[in-house]
Amino acid sequence: SLAGTFSAEKPAATDVLRAIISASDKTAVRSALLYGLIGQETGYGSYLGKTEAGWSSFCSSRNTYDCFNWRTYDCKADYLNARYFSEILAELGYEIKDAPVSSTCAMGYTQFEPNTLWQLVKGKGLDILNPWDINDALLASAYYLKDLGADGKEILKPGEVIGQKDKIALQKYYCGANYFRRECVTYAESVEAKARRAPVVLLANDLETQLRLLEEEEN
Secondary structure, three states: OOOOOOOOOOOOHHHHHHHHHHHHHHHOOOHHHHHHHHHHHHOOOOOOOEOHHHHHHHOOOOOOHHHHHHHHOOOOOOOHHHOOHHHHHHHHOOOHHHOOEOOOOOEOOOOEOHHHHHHHHHHOOOOOOOOOOHHHHHHHHHHHHHHOOOOOOOOOOOOOOOOHHHHHHHHHHHHOOOOOOHHHHHHHHHHHHHHOOOOHHHHHHHHHHHHHHHHHHHO
């Protein structure tokens, strides 16, 4: 992890692929699913949000949807999804003023809400994962998607790169309990479209994983 400093630079494509394969190998969540997710959330790491000063400056004369969110929520302690933001940064050794976040305080390469990340890692008895580290961010998302039902051994239909269980997991990732709303389905469809553009190395990795899991299940 990159304790103490932030790098808002877009990671190299090879680093993204390596992080995806590592997270997939540890969790059996499809790497195509993770590829689509990071593409949807931050354009493969190209936009992680703004610092507190950045949002304040950007929104000083704007009334966009993001600026409405920033003024309403940002990382306020009484905003449920932003709970544990300061605790996460303290564990990572970061200063709050340096942290780039979305307009609703989502963090890092896969845009984790602080409360979600905290509950995920503490529930598993893990040290905090760094959402601004490409490897930690994708591993956290893989753990969370698996908890939500993503299944790397589900048999795919012709032309599919992610399964039905994966799509439901994406809807829950985006919407929580009310995951059948139209915008939740649209989100999953958008991630799936990006997953279809996953490099061959990821699709091959997923096929190998699927075959291994099915073999283990039979034995």
